[in-house]
Amino acid sequence: xxxxTQTPKHLVMGxxxxxxxxxxxxxxxxxxxxxxxxxxxxxxxMFVYSYEKLSINESVPSRxxxxxxxxxxxxxHLHALQPEDSALYLCASSQERGFDEQFFGPGTRLTVL
Amino acid sequence: xxxxxxxxxxxxxxxxxxxAFNCTYSNSASQSFxxxxxxxxxxxxxxxxxxxxxxxxxxFTAQLNRASQYISLLIRDSKLSDSATYLCVVRDNYGQNFVFGPGTRLSVLx
Numbered sequence: 001x002x003x004x005t006q007t008p009k010h011l012v013m014g015x016x017x018x019x020x021x022x023x024x025x026x027x028x029x030x031x032x033x034x035x036x037x038x039x040x041x042x043x044x045x046m047f048v049y050s051y052e053k054l055s056i057n058e059s060v061p062s063r064x065x066x067x068x069x070x071x072x073x074x075x076x077h078l079h080a081l082q083p084e085d086s087a088l089y090l091c092a093s094s095q096e097r098g099f100d101e102q103f104f105g106p107g108t109r110l111t112v113l
Numbered sequence: 114x115x116x117x118x119x120x121x122x123x124x125x126x127x128x129x130x131x132x133a134f135n136c137t138y139s140n141s142a143s144q145s146f147x148x149x150x151x152x153x154x155x156x157x158x159x160x161x162x163x164x165x166x167x168x169x170x171x172x173f174t175a176q177l178n179r180a181s182q183y184i185s186l187l188i189r190d191s192k193l194s195d196s197a198t199y200l201c202v203v204r205d206n207y208g209q210n211f212v213f214g215p216g217t218r219l220s221v222l223x
Contacts, residue, residue, distance in 0.1 A: 033209075042214065042215055043157065090156055101204075104156040104158070105156060106156050
């Protein structure tokens with residue numbers, strides 16, 4: 001199984017809402033990633049979890065709060081977002097060390113009103 | 114200087130054409146190299162890993178030149194379905210850091 005799943009596919013939220021994005025993989029990967037992607041730009045790294053511990057935070061605003069409940073799951077909690085946070089949010093996973101590639105989920109398209 | 118740079122594009126080519134994409138990277142300690150393709154409003158999907166000896170998969174050929182820190186992707190006999198953005202990705206030091214190039218957009222025209 002080389003699949004990364006993400007829910008929901010689409011999300012519309014107001015600036016005062018709290019919502020969560022979910023990601024799951026069953027490839028035994030111990031590194032999991034959140035990326036933000038705006039139109040016509042490459043994915044921009046937000047967070048990396050390694051063995052369920054946060055290892056990289058790319059100076060992301062605190063209105064984005066990641067969580068890794070276990071080795072297969074990754075959440076991104078959203079609160080008090082701004083319209084400029086509207087983007088495609090991608091989850092990915094990889095081996096924690098090695099030569100192999102990342103696998104991406106299909107993404108959540110987020111619109112903040 | 115950006116860590117990974119690519120041809121700015123876009124490339125507009127007719128069906129059947131051969132097209133080449135170039136990518137350079139700045140970190141000489143980089144160990145793994147990949148080409149991903151990304152369709153509009155979809156996730157990136159691995160097209161090819163790039164090996165030192167060069168590798169081919171059907172119409173696609175990837176080359177790596179470590180001395181020049183340069184990666185290339187050649188697409189022969191372009192199809193309409195090859196229209197996408199091609200992302201050069203470099204993995205550093207066996208670890209968690211995957212660095213993306215800005216991408217090159219390809220449109221194959223009928």
